[in-house]
Amino acid sequence: MTNAVPKIRLRGVKKRFGDKIVLNGVDLDVAQGESVIIIGGSGTGKSVTLKCILGLLDADEGTIEIDGEDVTRLRGRERERVNAKIGMLFQSAALFDSLPVWENVAFGLIQGKGLARTPAKEAAIKALAAVGLTADVGEMEPADLSGGMRKRVGLARAVCANPEIIFFDEPNTGLDPIMTDVINELIVKAVGGMGATALTITHDIASARKVGHRIAMLHDGKIVWQGPVADIDRSGNPYVDQFINGRAEGPIRMAVRA
Amino acid sequence: MPILAPIGRAFLALLAITGRLAVFAGAAIAHAVRPPYYPRLILKQMLEIGYFSLPVVGLTAIFTGMVLALQSHSGFARFNAESAIATVVVLSVTRELGPVLAGLMVAGRIGAAMAAEIGTMRVTEQIDALTTLSTNPYKYLVAPRLIAGLTMLPLLVLVADIIGVFGGYLVGVYRLEFNPANYLKLTWQYLEALDVISGLVKAAVFGFIIALMGCYHGFHSKGGAQGVGIATTNAVVSSSVLILATNYLITAAFFGT
Numbered sequence: 001m002t003n004a005v006p007k008i009r010l011r012g013v014k015k016r017f018g019d020k021i022v023l024n025g026v027d028l029d030v031a032q033g034e035s036v037i038i039i040g041g042s043g044t045g046k047s048v049t050l051k052c053i054l055g056l057l058d059a060d061e062g063t064i065e066i067d068g069e070d071v072t073r074l075r076g077r078e079r080e081r082v083n084a085k086i087g088m089l090f091q092s093a094a095l096f097d098s099l100p101v102w103e104n105v106a107f108g109l110i111q112g113k114g115l116a117r118t119p120a121k122e123a124a125i126k127a128l129a130a131v132g133l134t135a136d137v138g139e140m141e142p143a144d145l146s147g148g149m150r151k152r153v154g155l156a157r158a159v160c161a162n163p164e165i166i167f168f169d170e171p172n173t174g175l176d177p178i179m180t181d182v183i184n185e186l187i188v189k190a191v192g193g194m195g196a197t198a199l200t201i202t203h204d205i206a207s208a209r210k211v212g213h214r215i216a217m218l219h220d221g222k223i224v225w226q227g228p229v230a231d232i233d234r235s236g237n238p239y240v241d242q243f244i245n246g247r248a249e250g251p252i253r254m255a256v257r258a
Numbered sequence: 259m260p261i262l263a264p265i266g267r268a269f270l271a272l273l274a275i276t277g278r279l280a281v282f283a284g285a286a287i288a289h290a291v292r293p294p295y296y297p298r299l300i301l302k303q304m305l306e307i308g309y310f311s312l313p314v315v316g317l318t319a320i321f322t323g324m325v326l327a328l329q330s331h332s333g334f335a336r337f338n339a340e341s342a343i344a345t346v347v348v349l350s351v352t353r354e355l356g357p358v359l360a361g362l363m364v365a366g367r368i369g370a371a372m373a374a375e376i377g378t379m380r381v382t383e384q385i386d387a388l389t390t391l392s393t394n395p396y397k398y399l400v401a402p403r404l405i406a407g408l409t410m411l412p413l414l415v416l417v418a419d420i421i422g423v424f425g426g427y428l429v430g431v432y433r434l435e436f437n438p439a440n441y442l443k444l445t446w447q448y449l450e451a452l453d454v455i456s457g458l459v460k461a462a463v464f465g466f467i468i469a470l471m472g473c474y475h476g477f478h479s480k481g482g483a484q485g486v487g488i489a490t491t492n493a494v495v496s497s498s499v500l501i502l503a504t505n506y507l508i509t510a511a512f513f514g515t
Contacts, residue, residue, distance in 0.1 A: 056386050080392040087390075094387040097378070112392035157391075167390075 005068040007032045007165060007197040008053065013062035014221075015048055022048050024221030025062065035191055035198040037208040037229075039243060040218035041252060046201040047091075049218070050167050053199075054086065055079045066165070084112055087163035087196075091170040093154035095142035101153050102128070102138030108161040127156040131186050148179040152186065159190045166191060168200040172207050184210045205232075205244045217243065219252065282474050289394060290401035299398065303406030307368050307465070308414055314367060315360045319418035322355050323347055323425025331434050343434070344444035347426030349453055353513075356419045357411075357457045358505055361464035364411060365497040369472040372403055373493035376476025377486035385477070400477070403469040411465030412458040419457065456512040463508060464501050471497040 006029040015023040022045040030036045038046050051057040053064055055074060064072045071082050087108070095104045106124035109115040115123070125135045131152040137145075145153065151171060158166055168187060172180040184207050191198045191211070202208050208215055209229055216226035217240050225237040232244060242250030330343045376399055379385050388395045423445060430436040472493045479489035 051386070054386075054390055056389055076394075080394070083390055084392045088387070090383045090387060092382055094383040096384055096387070098375075107393070108391040111398070 004032065006030055006065075007034070007067060008199065009063075009065040009068075010049070010053070011063045011065075013049070013052060013064060014060045015045070015052060015057065016060060021221055023052070023059070026218070026221070026223055028216055028223055028226070030197055030199055032197055033195050035200065035211060035213045037200045037202060037212035037215045038218055039202065039205070039208060039215060041243070042203075044218045045221055046218055047169055050088075050169060050199065050201060054083065054088065054167070080112075084108075084161075085164040086167065087158035087161065087165070088167045089151070089154045089158045089169065089171055091173055093142075093150040095145075095150060095153060095157075097142055099142075100138065101140050101142060101145070104142065104153060105138070105156045105160050107157065113161060123160060124156070127160040128153070130159070130190070131156045132182070147174050148176075148182070151175065151179075151183055155183065155186055155190065159194065159196075162194060163196060165197045165199070168198065168202075168211075170201055170203065172202060172204050180204065180207060181210075187211045208232075278478075279470075279474055282477070283470055285396055286400045286404055286470065286473065289396040290404050294397065296398060296402055299402040300405050303402045304410050306371075307364065307406050307469075308410035311364050311367055311414060312417065314363050315414055315418050316421050318359050318363050319351070319356060319422040320425035320428075322359055323351055323422035323427075324429045326350055326355070326422075327426040327429035327434065331429075340434070341444060343430060344426065344436070344441050345448045347430075348423050348445045348449050351422035351426070352419050352449070352453045352457045354457075354505075354509075356422055357415050357460040357464060358501065360411065360415050360418045360461065361468065361501045361505075362498055364414070364465070365468045365471075365501060366494055368407075369468045369493045369497045370490045372469065372472025373476040373479070373490045374486055376473055377479035377489040380477060380479050381482055381485060395477075400469075400473045403473055404466060407465035407469030408462055409465070411461040411468070415457055415461035416454075419454065452512065456508065459512075460505060460508050463504055467500045467504065468497045471500065 008028070008030040010026050010028040013023050013026040014021070026045075026049060028036070038049065040046050048057060052059045053066075055071065059072055062072070063070055066082055066085065069082070071079070074082055095101075096107065099107070102121050102124040103110070105127050106115075106120035109120040109123055110117060121138070125138055128135070128138055133149065133152055133156070137149065137153070142150065142153070155171070171183050171187060175183060187198070187200070188211055190196070198211070200208070200211060209232070212229050214226060214228055215232050216223050217237065218224070219239050225235050225240045227235060232240065235241065238251045242252050326347050327343055330346045331340060334340050334342055376385075379399070385395050385399070388398055427438075427441055427445070430441045431438045475489040475493040475496070479485045
């Protein structure tokens with residue numbers, strides 16, 4: 001790591017829902033152009049971390065910085081300005097049912113950046129082509145797409161406006177192994193080609209190895225280990241070992257028995 | 259005190275809901291009056307609320323006017339006051355039945371649809387997606403519906419008033435054998451501008467309530483399909499009750515003294 005300001009910096013981020021403490025002091029740096037993977041069991045707060053960075057949830061304590069700017073409590077136009085730097089692929093793709101596919105992809109350009117519909121549609125068709133979908137798909141409704149196509153459209157939407165940061169929330173969930181690899185390839189190509197900074201949540205260790213530079217393990221509301229992808233098999237951390245080997249026995253007990 | 263505790267809890271819950279609704283309404287109004295505006299979405303909602311609600315509201319109005327004429331006749335004939343039928347029909351329709359029945363029908367049709375659509379968007383993360391795409395959900399989803407509700411319901415009620423009076427005319431002329439010109443003259447004779455205006459003011463308020471409750475319950479739905487179902491039911495029930503309650507308040511404000 002250099003002394004350069006990280007693209008994303010989290011310090012002591014805490015979040016609770018009622019009595020349940022979800023994040024209990026998360027510290028994480030993501031450098032410019034780096035692809036970081038957050039792994040961890042279900043319900044450990046991975047999605048909550050992303051939502052806190054995006055401002056969809058308010059962190060109770062701690063600070064979140066993007067490009068050195070404290071964005072923890074940003075609201076309104078200021079938040080929109082920061083979010084304009086970010087693209088997001090949701091777990092369910094979260095496509096807008098009321099709009100055709102091309103308008104979903106071009107949404108950030110039309111609504112966020114005020115681009116006219118015709119050039120926005122051209123940009124959307126290019127983005128669809130980049131994820132292996134033809135212009136015909138652009139005229140379809142999201143309800144007519146398969147799971148893999150929805151993910152690809154979601155990915156096209158996430159990268160269409162050339163964001164500086166891209167979040168991927170479980171990009172491979174519910175996909176067959178081949179489509180999983182297709183999506184991974186597209187993520188690597190999209191992130192690498194644009195020089196974007198990426199933060200990905202996944203349970204899939206094979207995908208994490210493929211798309212990430214660095215992995216961070218979230219457990220009990222804290223990052224319990226982080227390091228380069230190459231070091232994951234010799235982390236020496238019992239939580240990481242149990243998780244990546246998918247063993248029922250180990251220090252992560254509550255999640256397994258729940 | 260075992261009896262007072264549940265009452266206290268219910269009261270506190272009512273205060274909390276009222277507070278949340280007030281905050282939501284304040285934010286929605288603030289976003290509705292400030293740019294950017296979404297004319298395509300406003301137009302789409304206007305069509306949905308105004309144009310596509312016309313058949314159901316029109317049918318409600320015509321049968322209401324017809325029933326009103328029949329009922330008035332059977333009652334007023336007892337003291338030879340049949341000549342008041344046209345006046346009763348027009349005043350009842352413009353002041354009360356037009357706005358209230360149109361409001362309740364639109365609450366069932368549009369309020370439910372708004373809550374279901376926005377609720378589904380909430381539980382499928384589409385509202386979160388809007389935020390990540392630098393689009394304010396209040397401006398994109400709530401403001402167009404509020405503007406459309408506020409503007410289209412008065413127009414809808416104006417049409418309902420005409421259809422309702424026409425329903426009374428049909429029964430009066432073709433069943434009760436009134437002279438057509440005389441029926442129309444009696445309809446106009448005691449009708450004042452305030453009768454129609456009060457009904458249109460009510461319609462605007464009801465349109466705002468329907469859109470606000472549909473959006474509020476949709477926005478705050480949680481869980482999956484069940485949560486969306488609950489939001490839809492709550493939107494219809496709460497907007498219907500609020501329509502009836504505000505109807506009294508507006509009537510008292512216009513005609514209370």
